[in-house]
Amino acid sequence: MATKSLKAREKDLANTNRQLEILNGSLFESGELPFFRDKLTASGHEVLRPHSLEILQINVGYMCNQVCEHCHVDAGPDRKEIMTLETMEECLEVIRTTGAHTLDLTGGAPEMNPNFRWFVEQAAEAGIRDFIVRSNLTIIRANKKYHDLPDFFAKHGVHVVSSLPHYTRGKTDKQRGDGVFDKSIKALQELNKAGYGIPGSSLQLDLVYNPSGAFLPGNQEALERDFKKALKEDFGIEFNSLFTITNLPIARFLDYLIASENYEEYMTALVDAYNPAAVSNVMCTNTISVSWDGWLYDCDFNQMLGLKVNNSVQHIRDFQENLLKDREIVISQHCYGCTAGAGSSCQGVVT
Amino acid sequence: MASEYYNPADLRKFGKITEWSEALGEKFFDYYGKVFEEGALSAREKSLIALAVAHVVKCPYCIDAYTKDGLERGITKEEMMEAVHAGAAIESGATLVHGVQMMNKYEKLSM
Numbered sequence A: 001m002a003t004k005s006l007k008a009r010e011k012d013l014a015n016t017n018r019q020l021e022i023l024n025g026s027l028f029e030s031g032e033l034p035f036f037r038d039k040l041t042a043s044g045h046e047v048l049r050p051h052s053l054e055i056l057q058i059n060v061g062y063m064c065n066q067v068c069e070h071c072h073v074d075a076g077p078d079r080k081e082i083m084t085l086e087t088m089e090e091c092l093e094v095i096r097t098t099g100a101h102t103l104d105l106t107g108g109a110p111e112m113n114p115n116f117r118w119f120v121e122q123a124a125e126a127g128i129r130d131f132i133v134r135s136n137l138t139i140i141r142a143n144k145k146y147h148d149l150p151d152f153f154a155k156h157g158v159h160v161v162s163s164l165p166h167y168t169r170g171k172t173d174k175q176r177g178d179g180v181f182d183k184s185i186k187a188l189q190e191l192n193k194a195g196y197g198i199p200g201s202s203l204q205l206d207l208v209y210n211p212s213g214a215f216l217p218g219n220q221e222a223l224e225r226d227f228k229k230a231l232k233e234d235f236g237i238e239f240n241s242l243f244t245i246t247n248l249p250i251a252r253f254l255d256y257l258i259a260s261e262n263y264e265e266y267m268t269a270l271v272d273a274y275n276p277a278a279v280s281n282v283m284c285t286n287t288i289s290v291s292w293d294g295w296l297y298d299c300d301f302n303q304m305l306g307l308k309v310n311n312s313v314q315h316i317r318d319f320q321e322n323l324l325k326d327r328e329i330v331i332s333q334h335c336y337g338c339t340a341g342a343g344s345s346c347q348g349v350v351t
Numbered sequence B: 001m002a003s004e005y006y007n008p009a010d011l012r013k014f015g016k017i018t019e020w021s022e023a024l025g026e027k028f029f030d031y032y033g034k035v036f037e038e039g040a041l042s043a044r045e046k047s048l049i050a051l052a053v054a055h056v057v058k059c060p061y062c063i064d065a066y067t068k069d070g071l072e073r074g075i076t077k078e079e080m081m082e083a084v085h086a087g088a089a090i091e092s093g094a095t096l097v098h099g100v101q102m103m104n105k106y107e108k109l110s111m
């Protein structure tokens, strides 16, 4: 398993243009598979536009204590892109005035941003209905200074969303690295202890499941049932909901698909599973994604591909909700990941 | 011309069999879909049965399809391999139980 990001390894695919070239490449150019735009048109969706802004997703930096093989951020300990205090202030301005009801902090490991706690404290005051932090679990056990995170989250009423690829050690460690499973279990127990995910508690703990390989996620309800049963029986762990997320063919997952010669088959599976009913609710229709340096994107995936919003407003300091709502969403073939099967978003299925 | 009897890409074309016999093809796919729904057995259990049978009938398409299906359902490789052994044990048992027929015949013909 790699211990560095594609960027640090100076891999071809660290370059977003190279990724876009592949996504626009021969498989689609030859007509073997339809371009996402054509598929949209054929199912009666001319262009993709947002409905209303509900979720502000802020990526506070690409640094992470893990180097998961499927990571669409290409995050890792070597990534230096970290949101500054100044950009955080600009975000807070927007958080205080936005109509969005959900604030979603992500990374990397957001907790590794040196101003993370300050930012959470400030944002928690802003009166947002649902305040999510995406925590990878192992960070809580990575270093003593993070051990009190469950209590810190609880104090500020943060909704914790954490990834766990499987309820068995083998499958989890294969995707996320040796020892990740045991640390994640310990972290989940600590979160339960702080009141998270317990029936009757208002502290919400959700889990995210991504497939550990070149296949699509199965039925969200069935997987939630299996996760709940196994985690409860084996470790006494409780949580609220499980969200299944499809791996999008970008960054390290794209690198993996190509290296393992699964790219064509995976793209074909995504296209075959295209579900027109999922289109109306894809994440970009209610979300704006903000990067560590304040640029605005239709989603975290477009952020990683360097595809900024197609709008006169492109930076958080110029944020204007009424202007942004008229934009046309920037799409490419990675979007098939959001429309496959029951659909996929940071909140799980969309149908 | 395809140069092999089994082409992985053909699995995707399975639905096309309906084109040459619509009524029967549709009935088959309806039935097939129904069989694998949640029922008295869970869809997960049925996926493992399908995987075991796929090995017994030695269908490479079904093996690919139900390995993937198992992965999607979060089935572990240990569970998958046990299912294959269950199929193999029945298959070898079915061969071996004919040994009794051989023994019967042997006894009958021998003085």
Ligand code: SF4
Residues within 6 Å of the ligand: A064, A065, A066, A067, A068, A070, A071, A072, A073, A074, A075, A076, A107, A108, A109, A136
């Ligand atoms: S998937 Fe999450 S935990 Fe894993 S490397 Fe990427 S950001 Fe870090």
Ligand code: SF4
Residues within 6 Å of the ligand: A282, A283, A284, A285, A298, A299, A300, A301, A302, A329, A330, A331, A332, A334, A335, A336, A338
């Ligand atoms: S990848 Fe982003 S832009 Fe494309 S459909 Fe998904 S959320 Fe929308």
